[in-house]
Amino acid sequence: MTPDAFASRLDRAAAAIEAMLARLIDATPRPGETLRPSRLVAAMGHATLGGGKRLRPFLLVETANLFGLSDEGVLRAACAVEMVHCYSLAHDDLPAMDDDDLRRGRPTVHRAFDEATAILAGDALLTLAFDTLADPATHPDAAVRADLVLRLARASGLGGMVGGQILDLGAEGRWSDDHRPLALDDAAIRRLQAMKTGALLRWPLEAGAVLAGASRDDVARLGRFGDIVGLAFQIADDLLDVEATPETLGKATGKDAGRGKGTLVGLHGVAAMKAELARLTAAAEAELAPWGPRAAVLLAAARFVAERRK
């Protein structure tokens, strides 16, 4: 699959996901709800709509597609992981956390609204993600829905994404006596990144397979592919922080070095990590081998992640 063909496929999926997100985050109260306050709906929309590559939901859609499943339920589940991703950005951007003013070239939620609204919009997005997965409209089999909820909770909670975020703040020296960054070794950096960003890139691969009724072995294999993509994503992100400009990236660069943050790029250098990215792309291809050319889109996604320039 050519990079251009991949890009246009990613764009088409992003449009479908954006439309479904807008349907899920609208002002109409659902059964069991009283009223959806307009300020909260607007802030949740600001946090999720209007931009982003939609990589995580794309991976879910394409994994389900690998097993021949493509319906509204797939799009709904895809939106759940994007909601979790976007809630985590809204909270990470808060003054008490990373204190960022810009995200995707637009004001962060607390800059566009205020801190209280950003906290609540994040809380509501996280809750709506589980609402969306548990709703019978996502899949007729309750066992599938409960499994997706449990896997997403494990990927994003205290032993996953949120745990990774607190490790990351700790690594910056926030709670050390001298407030100096910790010198993390290779294993500690990999573990932190597997939690902070890897788990939420693994989930859509597993979830797409679970939704489509794939075998346990196939779910596990796609999970391993997700781990590889997650690691490649983080290395590419760290490389961009060193090499890109704020204009192309839509957010500040050079932040890792400025904070003395431990990254694999900082530890091993740019050249070594570019070689590592090539190795990871080959490993990703090996995991997808059983599906042959049918997995061309997922393989292109792995390449895209490793080679992205923004």
Place this chain on the structure above:
Amino acid sequence: MTPDAFASRLDRAAAAIEAMLARLIDATPRPGETLRPSRLVAAMGHATLGGGKRLRPFLLVETANLFGLSDEGVLRAACAVEMVHCYSLAHDDLPAMDDDDLRRGRPTVHRAFDEATAILAGDALLTLAFDTLADPATHPDAAVRADLVLRLARASGLGGMVGGQILDLGAEGRWSDDHRPLALDDAAIRRLQAMKTGALLRWPLEAGAVLAGASRDDVARLGRFGDIVGLAFQIADDLLDVEATPETLGKATGKDAGRGKGTLVGLHGVAAMKAELARLTAAAEAELAPWGPRAAVLLAAARFVAERRK
């Protein structure tokens, strides 16, 4: 049931719930998790352990018990609603929200730790609540687990508790041009409170019945009982804010009047709302009539909520 007998039953349940919370919020990673960071586990424990009446989980335990169900799964589901309650307190107490230093007579999470940790501990508690409900250890039937997740998400998300919290901040005048509190009428106050506190008091009644396999009619009836208890709870809370002292309450009093906050007590006066509480207790008793003396504990709970002095 005498108030003393009820109090000792509530205390025993609270001890069992506290023990289960401690088991769920421990440092051992579960399948699908990498590592549970100690600072996060400690902050989640601070937010949830060591105090509180545990009213919401108690209501779930006693509702399941009404239908003859009493097992570890019931305690787990009961802990889920307490986690949501405690996460909402941790976030509501933040400087950007209500800016409180004390909760149950102890430092709030952001005072005991810091703001970033309090935000993340809240996020992780909310996530762990859904994790706990979706886990097969809570109930063997996935349809029950998915239903509990969906109901809790609706009760606590943008059309429920979180929505109520943003309406509450709005009612204080936070986003009005002159920052003066809004003059809410009776209907608007009731709606706000049904969302902010009512929905999370209704959930354990419905959830206890759903867990025990109760009929749709019984689930609905207990839901209505929960709505009555929720309204009584809020009126009693507003009365305490007028009549109690910070020493007996373990938190600041007089806050509603200080903020010009619209409450039913402020609108109709103390005497009228004490009469309303008596009416609500009678209505609660009427909903429980089909179960006769077997519902004595739930009825005592409704009385306790209406008459509590702290």
